[in-house]
Amino acid sequence: MLSFYLLLAVGAGASGLIMTVLTMFYRSPAGDSRKLRPPRPRPAGVARWGANVALNSAVSLGTVCGLTYWVYPLFYTWGAASIGRIILEGVAILLIYDLLYYLLHRYAFHEWKLGRRVHAVHHVVKTPSAADSLYLHPLEMFLGVALLWVSTGLWVLIVGPVNVYAFAWMFFVYSILNVVIHSGLELPAFPFAPINYLAERHQRHHLSMTAGNFASVSPIFDWLFRTEVRSRD
Numbered sequence: 001m002l003s004f005y006l007l008l009a010v011g012a013g014a015s016g017l018i019m020t021v022l023t024m025f026y027r028s029p030a031g032d033s034r035k036l037r038p039p040r041p042r043p044a045g046v047a048r049w050g051a052n053v054a055l056n057s058a059v060s061l062g063t064v065c066g067l068t069y070w071v072y073p074l075f076y077t078w079g080a081a082s083i084g085r086i087i088l089e090g091v092a093i094l095l096i097y098d099l100l101y102y103l104l105h106r107y108a109f110h111e112w113k114l115g116r117r118v119h120a121v122h123h124v125v126k127t128p129s130a131a132d133s134l135y136l137h138p139l140e141m142f143l144g145v146a147l148l149w150v151s152t153g154l155w156v157l158i159v160g161p162v163n164v165y166a167f168a169w170m171f172f173v174y175s176i177l178n179v180v181i182h183s184g185l186e187l188p189a190f191p192f193a194p195i196n197y198l199a200e201r202h203q204r205h206h207l208s209m210t211a212g213n214f215a216s217v218s219p220i221f222d223w224l225f226r227t228e229v230r231s232r233d
């Protein structure tokens, strides 16, 4: 199990590093010409923001470690698998997650009264930068991370245990995407055009509780359910 934790630590470490670099760039003079929009005032003070981010880092780490430990014998296999199988399993779980997160975000967090109060914490920041991916209600952090294990559980129920490397690359991509969609930056089109697109659509989402763009991993379910919003403001 220690080896598996180390695999997951690669994804967590990479996303932490990318978050730090993108946030520092956003706040540097060089980042001014790259911002998607002029930064709007932030209602939360620095101390309150830092306490929330520290708490959510702990909640995220605890949820990942706890859920992994809990389901380890049932969910994962170290058995040999082809590269194709490893790619397919990761993509399938990401797609299941993207759909479930879309539904949770659109209905539980944007339409249910209690859910809106929880999610409003994340929406306080109208023009996020990368570190704001950790600024949210701890319950939302827990539910968002736990949903990845729920998605994996559905795959395991239908198909059987998931290859450890499939889960690890999927977790790597999930962790990094969650950071880069909050970058608030428009980086050089090559090679960052897909990331710029995801960052723009998520920042558009932050501007209003009534905006679309609910999915986080891909735009697929916003396209399917016609909730994609492309306007810049």
Ligand SMILES: [Zn+2]
Residues within 6 Å of the ligand: 122, 128, 133, 182, 202, 206
């Ligand atoms: Zn966000």
Ligand SMILES: [Zn+2]
Residues within 6 Å of the ligand: 105, 109, 110, 119, 123, 205
């Ligand atoms: Zn939202």
